[in-house]
Amino acid sequence: MKEAVIQTEKLTKRFGDFIATNEITFEVYAGEIFGFLGANGAGKTTAMKMLCGLSAPSSGSATIAGFDIYRQTEEIKRNIGYMSQKFSLYEDLTVLENIRFFGGIYGLSDRRLKEKSALLIDTLGMKNEVKKLVGSLPLGWKQKLAFSVAILHDPKIVFLDEPTGGVDPVTRRQFWDLIYAAADSGITIFVTTHYMDEAEYCNRISMMVDGVIKALDTPANLKKQFAAASMDEVFFELARGAVRNE
Amino acid sequence: MVTLNNIVKTYNKGEIKAVNNVSFTVKEGELFGLIGPDGAGKTSIFRILTTLLLPDSGNASVNGWDVMRDYKSIRSHVGYMPGKFSLYQDLSVEENLNFFASVFNTTVRENYDLIKDIYVQIEPFRNRRAGKLSGGMKQKLALCCALIHRPKVLFLDEPTTGVDAVSRKEFWEMLKRLKQQGITILVSTPYMDEASLCERIALIQNGRIMSVDTPSTIIQGFPEALFAVKTNHMSRLLHDLRSNALVKSCYSFGEFHHITFAEDPGIAKDELVRWLQEQGHQQVELRPITPTIEDCFIELMTSHA
Amino acid sequence: MKFSIFHIQFFIFVRKEFHHVFRDRKTLLMLFGLPIVQILLFGFALTNEVKNSRIVVCDYAKDEASARIIHKLDAGNNFRIERSLMSHNQIEEAFKEGKIKMAVIFPDGFRNDLLHLNQAQVQIIADASDPNTASTLTNYASSIILDYQQQLIQSTALPYRITPELRMLYNPELKGATNFVPGVMSLVLMLVCVMMTSVSIVREKENGTMEVLLVSPLNPFLVIISKAIPYLFLSVINLTVILLLSVYLLDMPVNGSIVLLFAESILFIITALSLGLLISNVAQSQQSAMLASVMGMMIPTMLFTGFMFPIENMPVPLQVISHVVPARWYYTIVKSIMIKGLGFESIQKETFILIGMTCVLLLVSFKKFKTRLA
Numbered sequence: 001m002k003e004a005v006i007q008t009e010k011l012t013k014r015f016g017d018f019i020a021t022n023e024i025t026f027e028v029y030a031g032e033i034f035g036f037l038g039a040n041g042a043g044k045t046t047a048m049k050m051l052c053g054l055s056a057p058s059s060g061s062a063t064i065a066g067f068d069i070y071r072q073t074e075e076i077k078r079n080i081g082y083m084s085q086k087f088s089l090y091e092d093l094t095v096l097e098n099i100r101f102f103g104g105i106y107g108l109s110d111r112r113l114k115e116k117s118a119l120l121i122d123t124l125g126m127k128n129e130v131k132k133l134v135g136s137l138p139l140g141w142k143q144k145l146a147f148s149v150a151i152l153h154d155p156k157i158v159f160l161d162e163p164t165g166g167v168d169p170v171t172r173r174q175f176w177d178l179i180y181a182a183a184d185s186g187i188t189i190f191v192t193t194h195y196m197d198e199a200e201y202c203n204r205i206s207m208m209v210d211g212v213i214k215a216l217d218t219p220a221n222l223k224k225q226f227a228a229a230s231m232d233e234v235f236f237e238l239a240r241g242a243v244r245n246e
Numbered sequence: 247m248v249t250l251n252n253i254v255k256t257y258n259k260g261e262i263k264a265v266n267n268v269s270f271t272v273k274e275g276e277l278f279g280l281i282g283p284d285g286a287g288k289t290s291i292f293r294i295l296t297t298l299l300l301p302d303s304g305n306a307s308v309n310g311w312d313v314m315r316d317y318k319s320i321r322s323h324v325g326y327m328p329g330k331f332s333l334y335q336d337l338s339v340e341e342n343l344n345f346f347a348s349v350f351n352t353t354v355r356e357n358y359d360l361i362k363d364i365y366v367q368i369e370p371f372r373n374r375r376a377g378k379l380s381g382g383m384k385q386k387l388a389l390c391c392a393l394i395h396r397p398k399v400l401f402l403d404e405p406t407t408g409v410d411a412v413s414r415k416e417f418w419e420m421l422k423r424l425k426q427q428g429i430t431i432l433v434s435t436p437y438m439d440e441a442s443l444c445e446r447i448a449l450i451q452n453g454r455i456m457s458v459d460t461p462s463t464i465i466q467g468f469p470e471a472l473f474a475v476k477t478n479h480m481s482r483l484l485h486d487l488r489s490n491a492l493v494k495s496c497y498s499f500g501e502f503h504h505i506t507f508a509e510d511p512g513i514a515k516d517e518l519v520r521w522l523q524e525q526g527h528q529q530v531e532l533r534p535i536t537p538t539i540e541d542c543f544i545e546l547m548t549s550h551a
Numbered sequence: 552m553k554f555s556i557f558h559i560q561f562f563i564f565v566r567k568e569f570h571h572v573f574r575d576r577k578t579l580l581m582l583f584g585l586p587i588v589q590i591l592l593f594g595f596a597l598t599n600e601v602k603n604s605r606i607v608v609c610d611y612a613k614d615e616a617s618a619r620i621i622h623k624l625d626a627g628n629n630f631r632i633e634r635s636l637m638s639h640n641q642i643e644e645a646f647k648e649g650k651i652k653m654a655v656i657f658p659d660g661f662r663n664d665l666l667h668l669n670q671a672q673v674q675i676i677a678d679a680s681d682p683n684t685a686s687t688l689t690n691y692a693s694s695i696i697l698d699y700q701q702q703l704i705q706s707t708a709l710p711y712r713i714t715p716e717l718r719m720l721y722n723p724e725l726k727g728a729t730n731f732v733p734g735v736m737s738l739v740l741m742l743v744c745v746m747m748t749s750v751s752i753v754r755e756k757e758n759g760t761m762e763v764l765l766v767s768p769l770n771p772f773l774v775i776i777s778k779a780i781p782y783l784f785l786s787v788i789n790l791t792v793i794l795l796l797s798v799y800l801l802d803m804p805v806n807g808s809i810v811l812l813f814a815e816s817i818l819f820i821i822t823a824l825s826l827g828l829l830i831s832n833v834a835q836s837q838q839s840a841m842l843a844s845v846m847g848m849m850i851p852t853m854l855f856t857g858f859m860f861p862i863e864n865m866p867v868p869l870q871v872i873s874h875v876v877p878a879r880w881y882y883t884i885v886k887s888i889m890i891k892g893l894g895f896e897s898i899q900k901e902t903f904i905l906i907g908m909t910c911v912l913l914l915v916s917f918k919k920f921k922t923r924l925a
Contacts, residue, residue, distance in 0.1 A: 039410035040381045139284050166284035166407065166436050168451060169544050173498055180481050194411065197500030201480075219501070231500065232411070239412045296766045298923055322768035332759030336574045337567065348563045349767045391763075 002029040005157055005188045006051065011060035011069075013046050020046040022211040023060060030156075033179065033189045035199050038208030039239045044192055045161070047208070051190070052159055053077050065156040078107075081150035081187075084161035088146030091135030095126060098134055099149060106153035113152075120148045123178075140171030144178060151182055158182065160191040164198065176201055199231040207238050214238050247399060247430045248272040248295060253304035255290050264290040265301070266453035272432060272446075277425045279444030280434040281539065287453040288434035289329060292403045295432070296326050309398050322350070325392035325400045329407070331384045335377030339368055339387055342376055343394060350395030360427060361390040364420050382413030389420065399430045406435060418443045438540035449543055456546040461539055468537040468545060470494070471511045474502035475518075477527035486525050492518050497544055502531075504541055560769065564777035571751070572781045582747070582785060586739040586793050604652040604688055604863065607633045607645065612661030616699075620673070623695045624655065646678055646720055647891065649883070653677040653688045665703070670712040678720055680890045684861065689715075732797040733885035734856055736790065737878035740816070741823050741852050743786050744779075746844035748827030751778050753840040771922055775831070779824040786820045787813075806892030815888070815902065819881040822905050825912035826877070832919045852878040880904050 006028035013021040021043040028034045038044045049055040051064055053073035062069040065079040089098045099120065103113040121127055124144055134142060143163060151158050160179075164172045176198065183189050191202070199205055199219060206216040215222055215238060219231055228234045248271065255265035265287045272278045280288050293299040295308060297317035305312065311319045333342045343365075347354050358365075368386050371379065376387060385405055392400060402421075406414040418440065421431055425445075433444065441447045441461055448458040457464055477483045480503070487496040487505060494508040507514040515532055522530050537545075573579065608624065610617050625632045637645065637654075645651045656674040658664075664671035675692050677685040693715045700713045752775060755761045764774055790813070797803035805812070826848060834840035854860065855873035862873050873879050880901040887893040887901075895902075 039412060040408075041410075168283035168286075168547065169438065169540050170497075170547055171283075176498065180484075184481075196411065200500035201498065235411055236415075239410065298762060298765060300923060318768070321766050324766060326763060326766040328759050328762045330759055332763050334567070334571070334760060335758070337570055341567075341570065345563065345567055346763075348560060349764065349769050351560075351768065 002031075004028065005030050005065055006034075006062070006190070008051075008062040009060055011047070011050060011062050012058050013043075013050060013055065014058040019211055021050070021057075024208075024213050026206060026213060026216055028157075028188060028190060030188055031183055031186050032204065033183050033191065033202045035202035035205040036190060036192045036208070037199060037205055037235065038192075042208040042239075043211040044208050048159060048161060048190075048192070052080060052082055079156050081153070081155040081158035082161075083146050083150040083158070083163055085143075085163060085165045086161075088142055089134045089149065092133060094131050094133055095121075095137075095145060096130045098145070099152070102149045103152055108153055116152055120152070124148060140167050140174070143167055144171070144175055147175065147178055147182075151187055154185075155187065157188040157190055160189065162192055162194060164193065164195065172198075196230065196232040196235055199235075205231075207235070209238055247274040247276070248278075248306075248308050248432065250291070250295070250306045251304055253291070253294060253306055254302045255287075255294060255299065256302055263453050265294070267304070268450075268453070268455050269304075270448050270455060270458045272430060274430055275425065275428050277421060277431045277443075277445045278433070279441055279447040280432065280450060281436075281438060281441045281447050281543070282434075282450035283436050285452075286450045288450060289403055291450075292326075292328075292401050292432070292434060296324060296401055297321060323398050325395070325397035327388050327392045327400075327402045327405055329403045331388060333376050333384070333388055333391060336375055338373050338375055339379070340372040342387060343390055346391040347394045352395050354394065357394055357396045360396055360424075361393050363423060364393075365390050381409045382416070385409055385413065385417055386420075389417075393424070393429075397429065399432065400424070402431065402433045404434055404436065406437065406440065414440070438538065438543055441539040447539070449539075449546060451543075451547055451550070454550070456550060457542070464539065464542050465537050468542055470506040472535055472537045472541060473505050473507070473511065473515065474499070474531075474533055474535045475505055475522075476502045476529075476531040477522060478529045479527060483522070483527060486522065486527070490518065490521065492521075495545075495548070497541075499538075499540070502535075504535070504537075561773055561777060564773060565780045568751075568778050568781045569784075572785065578747070582743055583789065583792070585742065586735060586789055587796065589735045589739070604684060604861075605631045605633065605650065606653045606655060606688065606692075607635055607637065607642070607651045609637050609642070609654065609656045610634060611636065611659040612657040614662035616662035616665055616671075617657040620657070620696060620699050621655075623699065624692065642676065646676070647893065647897065649678075651678070652681075652684055653692065655692055665713070672716050673713060674716045676720060680720075680886055681861070732793070732801065732803050733882050733889065736793055736816075736885055737819075737856050737882050738849070738852055739789055739793065740786050740820055740881075741848055741878055742844075743789060744782055744820055744823030745827040745830065745848045746841060748779055748782050748824055749830040749834060749840040749844055750837050751782075752828070752831035753834050753837050756835075757837055765922070772917075772920065775828060775920070779828065782827075783817075783820055783824065786823075787817070790816055803889070805889050807888035807894065811895060812885070812888045815881070815884050815898070815905075818902065818905050818909070819877065819884075822877045822881075822909045822912070825909050825916065828916045829912050829919070832916055832921070851876045855879055856882045877905060877908050 004027040009025055010023040011021060011025070012019065012023050024047060036044060036048070046055070050057050050069065051062070053064070053069065053076035057069060064076045067075040067079070069076070090101070093101065096117070099117045100113065103117065108116065121130060126141070126145070129137065129141070134145070137145070147160070147163060164175055167175070172195070179189055179191070193199065202219065204216065204218050205222060206213050208214070215225070217225065222234050223229070223231070226234045226237045228237065250271070251269050253265055253268045254263070256263050268287070268291060280291065282288055290299065294301050294313060295306060297313050297320050300314060305314070307313060308320050308324060313320065334345070337345065343354055364386050368379070368383050371383065376384065379387065389405070392402070406417055409417070414437070421433065425431060444461065446458070446460050447464070449456045449464070457467070475483065475487065484496065484498060484503060487493050487503060492508055492514045494506045496503055496505045519530050519532050606624070608621050610621060621632070621634070642654050654676045656676070658672065658674070661671050661673070673696055675689055677689045679685040696713050696715050755764070755774070765771060794805070798805060827844070830840055830843045830847070834843055851872070855862065855869070855876045856878045857873070862870055862879070865873070884898045884901045887898050
């Protein structure tokens, strides 16, 4: 039986009368690449915020990396990594300064930080860029660097919020190479994306529609279930009936 | 209708070459797509065409008007939707529309037929503040405001970015219907799958145009035979394929990996299947496929580099 | 035909701007709340230092007694004592022009009166529109005189009595309001006009609507001007509120013409709006617009207008700087009209300076205005 690193039970978030996330229940297992999909406004971001310990649920329960979502948010934050399209690194610091900074924040010892940053720079092939300001790097490199920094402290789970938006197709795939490598080393990947082909790279996918999880399975099974040739079509089948399109 | 000749645009005193000797033309009434990732130069090109930026060198014209000399004429006759949502968040849908109509010395009623199909979808919310609309609704409103004065050319800079796939599809349907009204439409997008919805496209990367043509011609121009491969263990497959000398290029494409061969595919493919099975892969599927625009983009990117 | 389209567009723009302003509840609250808070706070006004005030001493007596007292006044080295024989009219004039803060007048036959009548009078007139300074100065002068009186009494054992006749000009009841209300008016009008206008214009640039507006047949300058109008309107309302509060709550006098006051205020508002316009041209983000407004305008206004710290106290270079701050001139204008009850003739110089500043600001704004993004 695989270890469940994320377990939720009827997790709900209400804003006044509006129920953003409605009693979602699911599990994510260690080392999995879990795709968390859904249209804008479906409740994805709200759910992710709760799972990262950034927002308190209105009701329901959950454990993230074994920690309780209500009482142990600090422990949760310490054991996860986070990366989004909007925020990655400090543009006006150099590559090395960013790595050192986040390493310090995550509580890495000097020696471990040195080891890890050397490894990181080597893997990304950025030896000539360490002293450059992050802001001067092309978008693709920034994203790859941001991801590597997000897992610098070997977290149990890393949350990726649309990490490959706007990036060129080659870099996008290189990014997923990094994701695969991380998953192989035991880190659980929780990723949202608008690219339907990326949905295929996931072990399992959940689709949120109108605040509820409408489907949760492997890509292959979902395609069978909806008699679809691609994840694109699965998405349309599910999202088409959405009420929450305002 | 729209022409660019050797346009160059740099920032930071020449340090950043955003647009590097770009030339192409758009015919009247065409639905033209400028396809490329962030930072490719799409927004700079749009800003030059809408006369918001001056190019460092080269010339460009819209409807015969030069972007540098005749900017006033261009500004009065084009519709422009810049990247992020740029309407007034605290004005209602109706107020925004009326405002932009009067900016162009017209009224909503005058050109209502043009925007009707789009507007009816957001009409129930006409008193709602624009800031409170969903992403898809905002796009529709922005489109209406850009069309309200019946422009000759419509410039849409990444109108579908950040919008969910369903709304994206709807948006393109609307564009197709608009094209029938005779409006020339230039759209930029990072989504490769949207390229096939355009009549002609320009693939742009790092400020350079890699190819300008109809999607089908570009696809036909793909230099080699393309194959899709699938087994029961995809991530290991990627690894293995890349280590095999028979395979020239290999990129993951969702359910399948797309590969080209270093030698004659007729023989190589059977050899590869055998080899994969030896490596322990099961349920091996290998078949030829028609390239997509994304395949072409990757090929052009890597061969240029 | 073109003329009327312009008008219609202008009207539509102004209407949109009013929408923006009134829908931003929080900022609106601050704009109206701030002056009210300031007025009430300053109601318990500040103490100022009074050094280097100019005092004129008119010694008609020219006798030993007056000489002694004047010597003592001088010895303090705190004030700038000027000896000169001025007529009553000249003294009034000097006060009107703000050249002196206090006048000490020894009448003819001062000593004689002391010796023969055992009592004499010294006239002390102070400019009480700054009541703190006035109090301090008159106290000082009075105490020196009384001190001399003490000495006389001790040395001759005669009940000499020198009575300083105090006259507090313009503000006989020493109301604190007269000092800071004009200051608050300057500050608030500057704040609303400069900061809000520049921020509003830059916000348009930041959220991308400016781009869309540029790609249209619209004259972009129209956009800018129409942004200033709601703030002109708001400022006049604000001004009215401040005046009503100060007159009815704080007993502020309005000795001059209200029409003139409003006219000059509108001039000052336009000056401030022009400054806001200039800032918006160069600022790239709302933050830098706000920063430029605060650093370039609010702080100099607070420091150099003269209502918190008397300008005469400052070192000369700072005094020179204060001449460039528009609020300084407006402050003088307001005090002249409200407290001193003067008419246009007395504030001509200040008015023309403000008009000049406005023209320069507008000219520079026109030149710097970019019709493209870069």
